[in-house]
Each structure stands twice: as C-alpha cells, then as structure tokens.
Amino acid sequence: MNTPLSIPEIEERLHSCAGWEAKSRMLVQLSRELPAYPETDRTEENRVSGCESQVWLKLGWNNGALELATDSDSRIIKGLLALVYAAYRGRSPEAVRDFDFDGWLAGMGLTRLLTASRSNGLKAIVTHIRSSASEI
Amino acid sequence: MTDSRPPAPMRNEFPLLARNPGLIYLDNAATTQKPACVLDAEREFYETANANVHRASHRLAVAATGAFESARATVAHFLNATTPNEVVFTRGTTEAINLVARSWGQASLRPGDEIVLTELEHHANIVPWQFVAQATCATIRAARIARDGTLDMEHFHSLLSPRTRLVGCTLASNAIGTMPPIAEIVAAAHAHGARVLVDAAQAVAHQPVDVQALGADFCVFSGHKVYGPTGIGALWAREDILQAMPPWQGGGEMIDRVSFAGSTFAPAPARFEAGTPPIAQAVGLAAALEWLIQQDRAALLAHENALRIRLENGLKHMPGVQIVGPNTDKAPLTALRFAHAHPFDVAQFLDNHDIAVRVGQHCAQPLLQALGESSLLRVSFAAYNTEDEIDRFLAALEETLELLA
Ligand SMILES: Cc1ncc(COP(=O)(O)O)c(C=O)c1O
Numbered sequence: 314m315n316t317p318l319s320i321p322e323i324e325e326r327l328h329s330c331a332g333w334e335a336k337s338r339m340l341v342q343l344s345r346e347l348p349a350y351p352e353t354d355r356t357e358e359n360r361v362s363g364c365e366s367q368v369w370l371k372l373g374w375n376n377g378a379l380e381l382a383t384d385s386d387s388r389i390i391k392g393l394l395a396l397v398y399a400a401y402r403g404r405s406p407e408a409v410r411d412f413d414f415d416g417w418l419a420g421m422g423l424t425r426l427l428t429a430s431r432s433n434g435l436k437a438i439v440t441h442i443r444s445s446a447s448e449i
Numbered sequence: 450m451t452d453s454r455p456p457a458p459m460r461n462e463f464p465l466l467a468r469n470p471g472l473i474y475l476d477n478a479a480t481t482q483k484p485a486c487v488l489d490a491e492r493e494f495y496e497t498a499n500a501n502v503h504r505a506s507h508r509l510a511v512a513a514t515g516a517f518e519s520a521r522a523t524v525a526h527f528l529n530a531t532t533p534n535e536v537v538f539t540r541g542t543t544e545a546i547n548l549v550a551r552s553w554g555q556a557s558l559r560p561g562d563e564i565v566l567t568e569l570e571h572h573a574n575i576v577p578w579q580f581v582a583q584a585t586c587a588t589i590r591a592a593r594i595a596r597d598g599t600l601d602m603e604h605f606h607s608l609l610s611p612r613t614r615l616v617g618c619t620l621a622s623n624a625i626g627t628m629p630p631i632a633e634i635v636a637a638a639h640a641h642g643a644r645v646l647v648d649a650a651q652a653v654a655h656q657p658v659d660v661q662a663l664g665a666d667f668c669v670f671s672g673h674k675v676y677g678p679t680g681i682g683a684l685w686a687r688e689d690i691l692q693a694m695p696p697w698q699g700g701g702e703m704i705d706r707v708s709f710a711g712s713t714f715a716p717a718p719a720r721f722e723a724g725t726p727p728i729a730q731a732v733g734l735a736a737a738l739e740w741l742i743q744q745d746r747a748a749l750l751a752h753e754n755a756l757r758i759r760l761e762n763g764l765k766h767m768p769g770v771q772i773v774g775p776n777t778d779k780a781p782l783t784a785l786r787f788a789h790a791h792p793f794d795v796a797q798f799l800d801n802h803d804i805a806v807r808v809g810q811h812c813a814q815p816l817l818q819a820l821g822e823s824s825l826l827r828v829s830f831a832a833y834n835t836e837d838e839i840d841r842f843l844a845a846l847e848e849t850l851e852l853l854a
Contacts, residue, residue, distance in 0.1 A: 334801045365809050387791040
C-alpha cells in the first residue's frame with residue numbers, strides 16, 4: 314500500500330477510472346483525503362485571487378522541503394489541489410522546479426480539467442509554488 | 450399543461466445540434482447555436498458576392514454593398530427603426546455601448562453630470578461608462594435591486610434629478626433574468642431630460658424589441674445571442690441624436706474628405722463604421738433575423754417560458770436547491786444556488802452528461818455582490834430546447850447533488 318496522496322498511488326487510482334464521470338468522482342474522493350486546512354490560515358493573504366471558487370494556499374519551506382496547505386470550497390478544485398499536494402509536498406526546490414505538473418495531469422487524462430482550471434486558479438497556484446522554489 | 454414542444458423538429462435546423470444528438474445545450478444566454486440558413490448565407494455571400502463595400506464600383510462591389518446595406522435594412526426592420534440610417538453595425542453589444550459612451554458621452558457629459566445605471570447590468574453596460582465618467586468628471590449612480598432580484602423602483606426614481614444625463618438599463622439581466630419595468634424607466638428618465646440606453650442583448654432572441662414603442666434613445670444587441678454570427682451586432686440610435694454625435698474611431702469609410710490639415714466626416718451611420726466592416730457577418734445576422742421573424746415568435750416565447758417553468762417546478766422539491774431571482778417578469782433562464790455543492794462542481798458533473806450550463810459571476814459582479822452570492826449556475830433556454838431535455842437535466846442534477854452531498 315502506497316502512502317496516501319503519493320504520486321504513484323494517485324496515478325494508479327486515476328488510471329483505473331474509465332471516462333469523465335469516474336475521473337470526476339475520483340477527484341471528489343481525493344478532495345476528502347487532503348489534510349484539513351488550518352482555520353487560522355484562512356486569511357485574505359492566503360487567498361488565491363481570480364478563482365471562480367474560493368482557493369486558499371499556504372506555503373513554507375522547512376529544512377529545504379516544501380510545506381503546503383491548501384483548500385477550496387469546490388470539491389473538484391480541491392481534488393485537483395490534492396494532486397498539487399501530492400506532487401509538491403516535501404520536495405526540494407530543485408524537485409519542485411523540475412516537476413512537469415501539466416504533463417503529469419495530461420498523462421492521467423485530465424487535460425480537459427486542466428483547460429477548465431485556467432479560470433480556477435490551478436495554473437496560478439502551480440506558478441506560485443514554482444516561483445517560490447526559485448526564490449529560495 | 451401547455452404543449453411546449455417546439456412547433457417543428459427545430460433541432461435539425463441547427464447543424465451543431467444535429468451533429469451532437471446527445472448534447473443538451475442550456476447556455477443560450479452566453480451564445481445561441483446557429484441555424485443552417487445563417488451558415489448558408491455567409492457561405493453564399495463569400496461564394497457569390499464577396500468584395501469590399503462602399504469602395505469600388507465593379508459588379509461584385511455593388512453586390513457586396515447591396516448585401517451589406519440590405520442587412521442594415523433588415524436590422525432596422527427587426528427593431529422597427531424609422532430608417533436604416535439609425536442602425537450602426539458594431540462587433541456586438543460591448544462595442545456598441547463603448548461607441549455611445551465615447552462618442553455621445555464625451556461630447557455631452559460635463560463635470561457633475563450623472564449617469565444612472567442599475568445593479569442588474571452586465572459589465573459591458575458599466576465599465577464603458579466608468580471610462581467616460583472618469584474622463585468627464587461625471588458620476589455614476591446605481592439603482593439597487595430588492596432582495597428578490599427585482600429592481601428597487603423607489604430607489605431608481607430617487608436617483609433621478611436634473612443632473613441625470615443618461616440612464617442605462619438592461620431589458621433582461623443575463624445573470625438572473627430580471628426584466629425591469631422598462632416603460633416606466635424610459636418615461637421617468639425622459640421626464641428628467643435624460644437620454645436612455647437600453648441593453649437588449651438578452652431580449653432580442655426571445656421577445657420582439659420595438660425601438661419606437663420603447664421610446665429609448667439608444668438600443669444595442671449582439672448577433673450571436675439571436676441565432677446570428679459572432680463579430681456582429683448593432684447600435685440603434687434616434688436619427689437626430691446619431692447625426693449630432695462625433696466619430697469615435699478614425700479610418701477609411703467614415704470620412705468625407707481627408708487632408709493633413711484635417712478631415713470632415715461622413716454622415717451617420719458611415720461615420721461610426723471606420724474600416725472594413727464585418728460584411729459576411731452582417732449578411733449572416735440578417736439571415737438570422739429573417740429566420741426569427743418568420744417564426745411564430747409568440748409561440749416560441751411561450752415554449753421557452755414553459756420550459757423555464759417546467760424546470761423551476763421540478764426544482765421546487767429538490768433539497769438544497771434554491772432559485773435566485775424573480776419568478777415572473779423574467780427572461781427564459783433560471784439561476785441556481787446550492788446549499789451543499791459548489792456550482793462549479795455541479796456544472797462539471799452535468800458536463801459529464803453532455804449538459805452545457807454556465808457557472809460563475811456572469812460578468813455581473815455588482816449584481817452578485819448585491820445578492821450576496823459568489824457564484825451561480827445558470828440554465829438558459831432557446832427555441833430549440835425541449836421538455837425532454839429539461840427532464841434529463843433534472844435527473845442529472847438530482848444524481849449530481851446526491852454524489853456531492
Ligand atoms: C445583458 C448583456 N449585455 C451585454 C453583453 C455583452 O455582449 P457581447 O459580449 O456580445 O458584446 C451580454 C453578453 O453576455 C449581456 O448578456
């Protein structure tokens with residue numbers, strides 16, 4: 314059994330989903346597995362603007378590893394945020410910079426959601442995480 | 450129960466719908482699908498009459514100019530304008546409002562003048578006025594909505610004063626469907642000496658818009674929301690007002706004489722149509738309007754309203770679903786909020802059933818703020834929708850809400 318919300322585990326689960334309905338349901342399921350977002354971090358500063366749904370993101374670096382908490386009031390967006398979490402949490406700045414998030418989602422057949430997510434801040438979040446890795 | 454099946458198997462007249470038999474297209478307030486006659490008209494124009502307009506005098510140029518001007522006459526007839534000279538072709542509603550704000554607004558507004566809008570407006574009927582208000586030191590005031598999404602007429606009347614120079618109001622809210630009492634609004638604005646701009650973008654596909662009966666000074670719409678092509682729309686303005694307005698964009702077609710010392714301008718509407726216009730799109734728009742004029746419009750509207758009521762009745766007993774906006778005097782659309790689900794998620798699952806709806810703020814952020822909503826799901830109808838589609842929508846929604854609960 315893989316650790317929850319790891320890259321291989323998510324790949325396995327999404328690959329087992331045939332079709333959009335199953336993939337969407339899986340994202341809703343994944344949204345329930347994302348660690349709870351700390352209420353004290355639900356601040357204006359941590360709110361990602363320009364999203365159709367409300368999205369929160371808090372980043373930090375601990376001993377060269379990315380710490381990350383994130384949340385959304387949309388289940389699908391939150392499911393996608395679970396993928397962001399799995400992809401980036403605990404990684405080094407180099408690993409964050411090198412990871413091809415769009416390619417990973419495309420590989421799991423989620424391109425359609427990636428297009429839709431443009432208006433939902435996922436792109437902005439990934440850009441923000443990557444620029445944080447470049448600044449450290 | 451009224452029979453709300455469309456008079457003919459209309460879906461087959463729309464190539465996109467015919468090619469997508471499973472598609473339930475309920476995003477008609479964003480843009481409508483196009484009947485084959487519109488696509489044919491554009492193609493026919495390119496194949497038989499394509500040339501630039503108002504320039505050369507060769508045979509094709511004469512044919513192109515004739516087709517373009519006859520499209521203008523069709524728009525004039527569709528709106529019951531007194532003359533085609535009152536019709537300016539634009540890219541759509543947005544450009545038409547920008548034209549009025551820039552041309553009429555810059556020339557007419559003085560510091561301290563007031564523009565009265567409503568909280569129901571689309572951003573297209575807000576932002577151009579903000580630009581001109583900033584440039585002229587005029588002020589914008591917004592008439593409030595009541596809790597039920599109707600316009601607060603008491604507040605509207607209280608905003609009117611001798612300082613009011615323009616009232617801008619939509620015939621129907623694109624986000625929640627409210628149709629404000631436009632006759633009362635026009636009469637009150639005129640009693641205060643103000644001009645009135647009516648945004649007919651959400652009305653033209655559903656109800657006849659008669660500019661003479663409306664009595665307004667400006668009326669605007671987009672072709673793509675009335676079964677026509679994108680990239681074309683129109684401004685109608687009363688002839689005396691239009692002839693007195695200065696040009697807003699410079700270029701070819703709109704001039705009388707040009708020298709480097711200065712230029713003189715053509716009379717309206719040419720004065721407002723700088724550069725090569727969207728000729729084939731104008732021809733397509735005329736085909737769409739002719740198609741609509743040939744329909745039994747009262748029957749189509751009754752059909753669309755029956756679909757809306759069928760939907761709203763079906764939603765009444767669905768837990769966690771709330772209809773936002775009024776339930777009478779509204780365009781054929783329904784806005785929804787959900788107690789336990791995000792509209793975005795609901796729309797994603799509906800999309801898996803090949804049901805197209807729109808979610809978000811619908812380019813009406815002041816309205817959503819006034820309603821205290823951050824996002825709504827909108828179901829909007831057109832003539833080709835069917836009762837069966839509503840029933841399938843209701844079933845898919847029920848399943849989705851259970852899944853997201
Ligand atoms: C009421 C209303 N006004 C203006 C517009 C803007 O129209 P367009 O984008 O075609 O210029 C829309 C379109 O959504 C609308 O619904």
